[in-house]
Every structure is written in C-alpha cells, then in structure tokens.
Amino acid sequence: MAGNKDSDGGWRRFLWNSEKGEFLGRTGCSWFKIFMFYLIFYGCLAGIFIGTIQAMLLTLSNYKPTYQDRVAPPGLSHTPRSLKSEIAFNRSDKSTYEKYVKSLEDLLHPYTDELQTEQMKFEDCGVTPDSYKDRGSAEAEAGQRMACRFYRSLLDKCSGESDASFGFKEGKPCLIVKLNRIVNFRPRAPDNHSLPEAVQNIQMANVIPIHCKNKREGEEDKVGEIQYYGMGQGFPLQYYPYYGKRLHPQYLQPLVAIHFTNVTQNQEVRIECKVYGANIDYSEKDRYQGRFEVKFTITS
Incomplete structure (x- = not known):
C-alpha cells in the first residue's frame, strides 16, 4: 500500500511540483522557451513552403499551360x-x-x-x-x-x-x-x-x-x-x-x-x-x- 501511495504521489509530483514550480517536469520559463523554439521553427518551414509555391506560381500563366510535355495530343x-x-x-x-x-x-x-x-x-x-x-x-x-x-x-x-x-x-x-x-x-x-x-x-x-x-x-x-x-x-x-x-x-x-x-x-x-x-x-x-x-x- 505504501508503494502505491508513493507511486501515486510521484505522478502527482510530475504533473505539478509545487516546490519547484514545475508543470510536467518543466518550469514556466522552460515551457516558454520550447514554445518559442517550435513557433519559430515551424514558422520558418511554413515560410519556405509558401515562398516556393509563390515562386512557382510566378512561372505559370493564367491562360495557357506552361508545360505540356506529358500530354499526348490529341485524344x-x-x-x-x-x-x-x-x-x-x-x-x-x-x-x-x-x-x-x-x-x-x-x-x-x-x-x-x-x-x-x-x-x-x-x-x-x-x-x-x-x-x-x-x-x-x-x-x-x-x-x-x-x-x-x-x-x-x-x-x-x-x-x-x-x-x-x-x-x-x-x-x-x-x-x-x-x-x-x-x-x-x-x-x-x-x-x-x-x-x-x-x-x-x-x-x-x-x-x-x-x-x-x-x-x-x-x-x-x-x-x-x-x-x-x-x-x-x-x-x-x-x-x-x-x-x-x-x-x-x-x-x-x-x-x-x-x-x-x-x-x-x-x-x-x-x-x-x-x-x-x-x-x-x-x-x-x-x-x-x-x-x-x-x-x-x-x-x-
């Protein structure tokens, strides 16, 4: 029974450690840093993706296909x-x-x-x-x-x-x-x-x-x-x-x-x-x- 109580207490301490002010093993400052890291990381990935799409769209015409090499004319x-x-x-x-x-x-x-x-x-x-x-x-x-x-x-x-x-x-x-x-x-x-x-x-x-x-x-x-x-x-x-x-x-x-x-x-x-x-x-x-x-x- 004592072991179970210690185990339960360990999980509760992991979720919230009032002595160190940690939530899920991290302090508020640590959570803020990791949040900012991933925000910047995925923001850069999204920027690269959007940039390449926009660059590709600049090469396309709204009125005729740019590439027709795979078309076998005509059906x-x-x-x-x-x-x-x-x-x-x-x-x-x-x-x-x-x-x-x-x-x-x-x-x-x-x-x-x-x-x-x-x-x-x-x-x-x-x-x-x-x-x-x-x-x-x-x-x-x-x-x-x-x-x-x-x-x-x-x-x-x-x-x-x-x-x-x-x-x-x-x-x-x-x-x-x-x-x-x-x-x-x-x-x-x-x-x-x-x-x-x-x-x-x-x-x-x-x-x-x-x-x-x-x-x-x-x-x-x-x-x-x-x-x-x-x-x-x-x-x-x-x-x-x-x-x-x-x-x-x-x-x-x-x-x-x-x-x-x-x-x-x-x-x-x-x-x-x-x-x-x-x-x-x-x-x-x-x-x-x-x-x-x-x-x-x-x-x-």
Missing part, C-alpha cells in the same frame, strides 16, 4: 459512351437506348443555332474546311477570342433535328466524335501516302480526316456502310487553335457524326475509328489517343 472521344465502350440496345424497346439519345442531345445542345447568335462572341468561318484561324497569342492582351460557329445541322441525319432518336429506333445508330481540347494545339493535315485507301479521295489540305472500319479481320460485311457527316468528313483546321477556357469560353470544337447504316443485328460487331494527322500518333497504352474502339450489339 479522340465519342458520344454516346458506355461501360467498356459497348453500346447495346433493342431497337424495338425505347428504354434500352434512351440514355444514349440523351447523351447525344446534351452534347449537341450548345450547338443549337439560337445559342450562337451573339456577334461579339461568334463568327462565321465558312462551310468548307479552311486554314487555321489565328487570333494572336494565348495571352490576355487581346481579351476573349471569338469562336467559329458550328451548327448541328451540319451533322445531317445525325443532328437530331430530323430524327430525334439519332437512328437508334431503326437500328442505325449515330456516334458523334470530337478531338479533345488542347490549348494552342494545331493539328496538321496528313500525308496522303499514309492514309488508308478509303480516305485518300478526301480533300485533306485543311481537314483532319476520320475513318472507321471493322476491328476483326473478315467482318467487313458485319459493319456495313458507314456515312460521315460534318465539314469535309473530318475536323476542319479553321477551328484551331483553342485558347483555353478564359480566353475562349464560348469555343465550340468541330464535330463529326458517324452513321452506321447497316450494322449486322443480333451479333457483336467491333469497330475501330481513327483520325489521321501529321502530328497525331497512336499508343498501345492509351486506346483513346487518336482512335477509339466501340462494340455494337443491336437486337430487334
């Missing part, structure tokens, strides 16, 4: 998208393709004619492919840049204007394709010799063409006829470069609609689409770099 994306790029639906059951139709409508809403009427924000850039629309450097001195109009009516049967189901009701679905936005990127037209035969007849001076075909050998008949709608069967160069969200907030990137008019039904059909440009590469690690694959399963 090719399609709408509608689904899990594992598989588009499966029953053309007789509207509920099975309603989500695809909605995603297409959402994509095309900004391309509605009525939303492109402001003369200070939009300009006509022609209805045929043309060269780059140079609007200066990607800095703030010229203010916000005007955007080329791109009307959804250019997408013809895949515009949603004449057919609200975008072909899904008839088992002839549409895909709408775009090149992903990269600030100040200028895609270059391809060399005619590097193109597949089906694309070589396109006038490519000012357009980045796109072409789709069967992914598996010997399945050409399953894919059937493919029609392309847009401007010049590809991405016209007058819509480039893109200046970023701050300088180009109303920018509309060009679209290409791909209409699969005779896909074999009740079977799985794999299709690969590629864009062709002198500075567009493909990567085995990224299946959306300059291309994409899609699998159709259409039942009736």
